Ligand SMILES: Nc1ncnc2c1ncn2[C@@H]1O[C@H](COP(=O)(O)OP(=O)(O)OP(=O)(O)O)[C@@H](O)[C@H]1O
């Protein structure tokens with residue numbers, strides 16, 4: 001059960017408006033081929049039936065171990081890869097199979113920030129050329145010229161506008177990620193998918209970049225999907241969090257519900273790995289250590305995909321796939337024997 005306080009918070013935050021992005025049953029299966037004839041012998045089910053919505057102005061955190069399909073989900077949302085199944089609706093437009101020429105104008109509205117601030121910036125181009133490129137590519141007229149527009153963007157992300165003519169190698173990792181963010185903001189996107197935006201940075205500067213993203217969101221009315229390995233990175237920035245495992249969503253809930261009352265065993269295990277700053281919290285949570293490796297998405301376990309590593313797994317978990325259902329208001333879980341939940345009938 002929710003505490004009255006958290007139920008109240010959920011009621012206040014409950015969005016009544018149309019989602020900016022709605023993803024339904026989204027799937028991406030990469031074919032695996034063999035021999036000269038490239039006969040298909042299997043498929044990597046990188047994303048395998050994922051559904052969620054993102055509302056204007058909110059941040060959805062997308063979390064899970066390496067290889068669970070986070071980046072592929074981000075690339076599907078922004079239509080950088082073609083879905084195998086399901087649908088992507090952006091601002092009411094079904095963009096699932098929209099041709100590249102029709103999708104071009106929408107590209108401005110959906111931007112992706114990448115993990116690596118080193119390889120994503122061309123070392124031979126000045127910061128001015130990099131941040132100004134989107135204006136040139138999209139043929140956008142700026143009121144006082146591209147240079148002025150770029151300098152405004154540099155100032156917005158906390159860089160010195162006078163450093164317009166410098167090259168990427170003259171900046172630190174954190175500053176380069178700021179350059180990447182400035183480039184992303186050039187076209188005033190509505191949705192930004194930030195794929196592990198701070199994981200390549202020193203821990204000491206990760207918080208600064210997360211804070212910058214938060215400030216920019218408030219100032220520019222941005223909507224984010226923030227991808228991370230680790231639940232601690234998205235804790236402060238997310239309104240809601242989705243936990244992925246082997247191409248599927250295991251749990252999706254308001255931030256506070258997910259961290260305080262995790263219901264999926266996998267989320268519990270991920271949270272156990274997160275250092276808990278509050279010593280009272282440390283005492284109250286049992287540590288669960290995840291055993292073994294993530295199975296291959298080429299041949300995922302039948303029924304519940306977490307069953308090979310779950311300490312609660314029973315026969316039904318290996319035979320009947322648990323559907324993602326709302327076990328509490330705005331709290332979806334895919335598990336036959338959820339945690340922190342009065343006993344429910346399996347299946
Ligand atoms: N172009 C591709 N062709 C074949 N398989 C792919 C391709 N892109 C991704 N995959 C596979 O799909 C699965 C999901 O990959 P993805 O990059 O989406 O995971 P991720 O959650 O972002 O992982 P990480 O945390 O390591 O970035 C992995 O098994 C990966 O090897």
Ligand code: SF4
Nearest residue numbers: 304307310317335336
């Ligand atoms: S359905 Fe079963 S195996 Fe899967 S997470 Fe729940 S208890 Fe564990």
Ligand SMILES: [Mg+2]
Nearest residue numbers: 070071072195
């Ligand atoms: Mg990734």
